[in-house]
Amino acid sequence: MSYEAHFRVWRGDIDGGALHDFTVEVNEGEVVLDIIHRIQATQAPDLAVRWNCKAGKCGSCSAEINGWPRLMCMTRMSIFSPEEIITITPLRTFPVIRDLVTDVSFNFKKAQAVPSFTPPKELQPGEYRMQQVDVERSQEFRKCIECFLCQTVCHVIRDHEENKPSFAGPRFLMRIAELDMHPLDVADRKDLAQDEHGLGYCNITKCCTEVCPEHIKITDNALIPMKERVMTRKYDPLIWLGRKIARRS
Amino acid sequence: MTTTERHSYDVLVIGAGGAGLRAAIEARQQGLKTAIITKSLFGKAHTVMAEGGAAAAMGNVNSNDSWKVHFCDTMRGGKFLNNPRMAELHAKESPDRVWELETYGALFDRTPEGKINQRNFGGHEYPRLAHVGDRTGLELIRTLQQKIVSMQQEDLAEFGDAEARIKVFAECSIIELLKDGGAISGAFGYWRETGEYVLFDAPAVVLATGGIGKSYKITSNSWEYTGDGHALALRAGATLINMEFIQFHPTGMVWPPSVKGILVTESVRGDGGVLRNSEGKRFMFNYIPEVFKTQYATTEEEGDRWYTDPENNKRPPELLPRDEVARAINSEVKAGRGSPHGGVFLDVSTRMTPEQIIKRLPSMHHQFKELADVDITAEPMEVGPTCHYIMGGIEVDADTQQSRVTGLYAAGEVSGGMHGSNRLGGNSLSDLLVFGRRAGLHAAEYVRRLGTKRPAVSDTDVEAVRTWATAPLNATGKDTENPYDLHAELQQCMNELVGIIRKETEVSSALAQLDVLAERYTKVAVSGGRAFNPGWHLAMDLRNMLLVSRCVATAALERTESRGGHTREEHPAMDPTWRKINLVLAAAEGGKVDLDRKPVPTIRPDLLALFDKAELKKYLTTEELATAGEEASQ
Ligand SMILES: Cc1cc2nc3c(=O)[nH]c(=O)nc-3n(C[C@H](O)[C@H](O)[C@H](O)COP(=O)(O)OP(=O)(O)OC[C@H]3O[C@@H](n4cnc5c(N)ncnc54)[C@H](O)[C@@H]3O)c2cc1C
Numbered sequence: 065m066s067y068e069a070h071f072r073v074w075r076g077d078i079d080g081g082a083l084h085d086f087t088v089e090v091n092e093g094e095v096v097l098d099i100i101h102r103i104q105a106t107q108a109p110d111l112a113v114r115w116n117c118k119a120g121k122c123g124s125c126s127a128e129i130n131g132w133p134r135l136m137c138m139t140r141m142s143i144f145s146p147e148e149i150i151t152i153t154p155l156r157t158f159p160v161i162r163d164l165v166t167d168v169s170f171n172f173k174k175a176q177a178v179p180s181f182t183p184p185k186e187l188q189p190g191e192y193r194m195q196q197v198d199v200e201r202s203q204e205f206r207k208c209i210e211c212f213l214c215q216t217v218c219h220v221i222r223d224h225e226e227n228k229p230s231f232a233g234p235r236f237l238m239r240i241a242e243l244d245m246h247p248l249d250v251a252d253r254k255d256l257a258q259d260e261h262g263l264g265y266c267n268i269t270k271c272c273t274e275v276c277p278e279h280i281k282i283t284d285n286a287l288i289p290m291k292e293r294v295m296t297r298k299y300d301p302l303i304w305l306g307r308k309i310a311r312r313s
Numbered sequence: 314m315t316t317t318e319r320h321s322y323d324v325l326v327i328g329a330g331g332a333g334l335r336a337a338i339e340a341r342q343q344g345l346k347t348a349i350i351t352k353s354l355f356g357k358a359h360t361v362m363a364e365g366g367a368a369a370a371m372g373n374v375n376s377n378d379s380w381k382v383h384f385c386d387t388m389r390g391g392k393f394l395n396n397p398r399m400a401e402l403h404a405k406e407s408p409d410r411v412w413e414l415e416t417y418g419a420l421f422d423r424t425p426e427g428k429i430n431q432r433n434f435g436g437h438e439y440p441r442l443a444h445v446g447d448r449t450g451l452e453l454i455r456t457l458q459q460k461i462v463s464m465q466q467e468d469l470a471e472f473g474d475a476e477a478r479i480k481v482f483a484e485c486s487i488i489e490l491l492k493d494g495g496a497i498s499g500a501f502g503y504w505r506e507t508g509e510y511v512l513f514d515a516p517a518v519v520l521a522t523g524g525i526g527k528s529y530k531i532t533s534n535s536w537e538y539t540g541d542g543h544a545l546a547l548r549a550g551a552t553l554i555n556m557e558f559i560q561f562h563p564t565g566m567v568w569p570p571s572v573k574g575i576l577v578t579e580s581v582r583g584d585g586g587v588l589r590n591s592e593g594k595r596f597m598f599n600y601i602p603e604v605f606k607t608q609y610a611t612t613e614e615e616g617d618r619w620y621t622d623p624e625n626n627k628r629p630p631e632l633l634p635r636d637e638v639a640r641a642i643n644s645e646v647k648a649g650r651g652s653p654h655g656g657v658f659l660d661v662s663t664r665m666t667p668e669q670i671i672k673r674l675p676s677m678h679h680q681f682k683e684l685a686d687v688d689i690t691a692e693p694m695e696v697g698p699t700c701h702y703i704m705g706g707i708e709v710d711a712d713t714q715q716s717r718v719t720g721l722y723a724a725g726e727v728s729g730g731m732h733g734s735n736r737l738g739g740n741s742l743s744d745l746l747v748f749g750r751r752a753g754l755h756a757a758e759y760v761r762r763l764g765t766k767r768p769a770v771s772d773t774d775v776e777a778v779r780t781w782a783t784a785p786l787n788a789t790g791k792d793t794e795n796p797y798d799l800h801a802e803l804q805q806c807m808n809e810l811v812g813i814i815r816k817e818t819e820v821s822s823a824l825a826q827l828d829v830l831a832e833r834y835t836k837v838a839v840s841g842g843r844a845f846n847p848g849w850h851l852a853m854d855l856r857n858m859l860l861v862s863r864c865v866a867t868a869a870l871e872r873t874e875s876r877g878g879h880t881r882e883e884h885p886a887m888d889p890t891w892r893k894i895n896l897v898l899a900a901a902e903g904g905k906v907d908l909d910r911k912p913v914p915t916i917r918p919d920l921l922a923l924f925d926k927a928e929l930k931k932y933l934t935t936e937e938l939a940t941a942g943e944e945a946s947q
């Protein structure tokens with residue numbers, strides 16, 4: 065069953081832009097990205113949009129659909145009624161490049177600031193032994209497709225440019241948790257999480273978890289446990305003493 | 314002349330998928346200044362979509378496995394057309410490449426002893442695929458990406474500049490390679506974001522641009538797969554081999570129409586999924602070809618027992634190599650025994666509990682629920698063949714990955730030879746790692762040997778590319794062509810006329826249509842400006858798609874036999890004399906291609922001795938068998 069849908073798509077660049085109206089055909093089983101592609105092929109050939117896999121696997125096609133951060137390729141048209149006006153805007157937290165494409169370099173910079181996986185020095189390739197139960201916690205976080213929807217929704221930076229330098233966002237706080245929970249990682253990133261990456265800014269509103277297309281329990285499984293790890297360390301006198309001594313030596 | 318942004322590197326890696334990233338890591342570890350260029354963002358390359366796993370004979374699940382068994386499986390899968398040296402290196406080196414990933418931070422699923430778990434896949438004799446649920450490609454990409462970040466952190470500490478020795482140029486497309494005489498001198502491209510041009514000086518280029526699937530209408534491939542590397546190499550004077558061999562994956566989604574082609578991982582069958590037709594019959598038992606008769610179960614009961622007792626039973630025919638399964642599905646549908654939307658049924662709900670399915674096949678469960686309203690824990694999926702992988706690619710030296718052009722290397726899906734006429738599932742991810750590393754290594758050695766005498770970029774060449782690239786933006790007048798229309802027509806043509814079953818008349822008519830499309834392409838025009846203009850990007854990619862499609866069709870017309878990913882309706886049998894022949898393509902005047910027949914590299918006697926005589930009989934000519942026999946008896 066086909067019908068004509070009413071789309072409003074934001075078009076413009078860093079200097080400004082506006083919502084443009086399109087009336088466009090929709091067929092059974094289609095997703096929002098199909099409709100955007102149809103607009104491109106028939107009405108606005110230079111409409112800028114990022115996408116790769118069209119299967120929810122690469123995290124390229126993030127946008128805000130009726131104000132809600134989503135993957136365009138995984139948003140089926142059937143969730144809207146045919147009369148509904150569907151508004152598509154670029155991710156609000158990042159500077160726009162053109163139309164639906166934003167400059168997400170913030171995220172790559174934050175990724176570079178998280179100290180990498182550090183295995184025990186003497187451990188040889190092929191000799192890594194880990195139990196399934198122990199890898200599962202970090203594996204959950206490694207499902208992340210870096211769509212940055214959690215980053216765009218988090219209120220700490222959504223309308224607060226000034227917080228960006230001191231806050232890594234849920235995606236990269238989760239990366240720290242992932243490494244912290246890796247059974248064979250020997251580095252310690254707890255202070256860094258708190259002091260450099262702004263774990264303390266997070267007040268566990270769980271908005272990030274709600275938008276995650278991979279259904280990763282970012283807040284419950286990564287951020288809250290990470291906060292606990294940082295806290296135990298801070299208030300545990302023995303740990304505190306241990307660190308003092310280690311630093312001196 | 315306008316000034317162009319210009320960079321100078323030792324090694325230029327074009328492509329940020331598994332092959333490109335592994336090549337770049339190696340070149341940088343060799344101490345060379347390395348650039349990675351990718352059309353999309355860092356970490357989004359096509360490799361991210363790989364699901365099932367990476368094949369490596371580590372023997373963690375079945376200790377009978379070894380590189381020799383893996384080598385034999387690979388040759389069998391490719392119907393003995395593989396470059397045997399590549400298949401050998403791949404089988405020998407892939408375990409080390411997978412273990413290395415753990416040192417970069419990868420977290421594979423584990424066996425009870427805590428080793429990397431391995432799963433069954435079509436054509437592999439033992440459980441061999443290292444995996445993470447059904448998102449192995451994501452793990453691979455992220456791991457390599459994070460390894461590069463870690464090297465950048467080292468460089469930041471050492472030089473105060475994270476990008477001192479390795480830099481990623483994301484959303485940057487290369488449109489031409491540059492040469493000085495016979496040797497590579499650099500590459501020219503544009504930034505997608507701004508549309509500005511950019512020039513790289515570099516004596517060595519590693520092409521790792523992936524495949525060509527976007528020339529087909531129904532495909533599991535992403536928009537990046539426009540055959541850029543294949544075409545760049547051709548235009549630079551390199552050659553392509555095996556271009557007639559395209560893998561149609563047997564199980565793509567068939568409904569709803571907008572997701573047609575999206576992959577349903579082979580793990581579904583590896584983990585126990587069965588294929589049925591509309592009559593409820595497990596039809597694969599009727600399609601076991603002669604060459605595989607002794608390796609597969611002939612009754613459902615035996616096939617079922619294999620899942621729990623693989624030592625004493627043979628595997629079910631659902632796990633035959635992909636070309637066999639794809640053709641079988643095609644035949645069932647043609648015979649009127651298909652599912653309502655033109656596929657067949659794939660059911661995993663009868664063998665596993667809903668909990669097991671969600672655990673082992675999470676993204677499949679998610680994909681069907683979200684895109685098709687199908688709950689795979691309770692009902693069957695509808696599946697059908699989809700254009701998935703090209704075996705053909707740049708002809709390279711097996712050990713060094715160098716093409717016929719000095720300084721030009723290729724690895725991953727863009728290179729040819731390793732997989733012969735058909736690739737086994739899981740053999741691509743390991744291929745990326747093994748040959749990505751080798752390409753990076755040998756490119757680095759070449760640059761080191763060169764010293765300071767480097768080939769130079771010619772300004773005239775640069776100017777010519779610039780003029781060509783800018784043309785569609787300036788084209789005016791009534792008589793212009795829209796790139797989206799041309800693309801849709803090309804996809805239709807290739808899908809219908811050079812698809813899974815090929816006929817002489819149809820392939821010839823495809824070539825005629827390609828002539829017409831190439832002519833119309835000279836009038837391509839786009840509207841809008843240069844900043845992030847997808848219409849313009851497509852217009853440039855189309856040139857590559859047209860050229861590569863011509864290679865596929867030309868080779869498909871020439872090969873009058875059926876083998877692996879090439880099935881000719883009039884020539885349904887495999888012909889041992891054709892086994893000895895590689896079809897080699899080179900660029901000719903006016904966008905045309907030349908075709909040449911060259912011998913397939915011979916299989917070393919010690920490698921040939923790994924097969925039993927009876928099996929070799931199915932593939933080799935009588936003369937070859939005679940010599941093989943002599944050598945074996947010496
Ligand atoms: C859905 C799916 C599932 C799969 N599952 C498996 C599996 O389980 N196991 C397995 O072994 N194989 C699998 N494969 C196959 C495998 O994923 C691919 O063959 C492999 O990932 C290709 O990797 P690559 O490094 O060669 O190229 P890619 O990962 O495709 O990377 C190509 C890179 O080149 C860049 N590029 C291309 N053209 C240009 C240009 N002109 N300028 C600049 N950059 C350019 C792209 O941006 C990209 O970064 C699967 C494939 C698909 C589609």
Ligand code: SF4
Binds near residue numbers: 268272273
């Ligand atoms: S839970 Fe924390 S990180 Fe997530 S959106 Fe809320 S404040 Fe941001």
Ligand code: SF4
Binds near residue numbers: 211
């Ligand atoms: S955690 Fe989820 S929402 Fe955030 S980037 Fe990763 S996949 Fe996207």
Ligand code: FES
Binds near residue numbers: 114117120124135
């Ligand atoms: S296009 Fe890859 S997630 Fe949507």
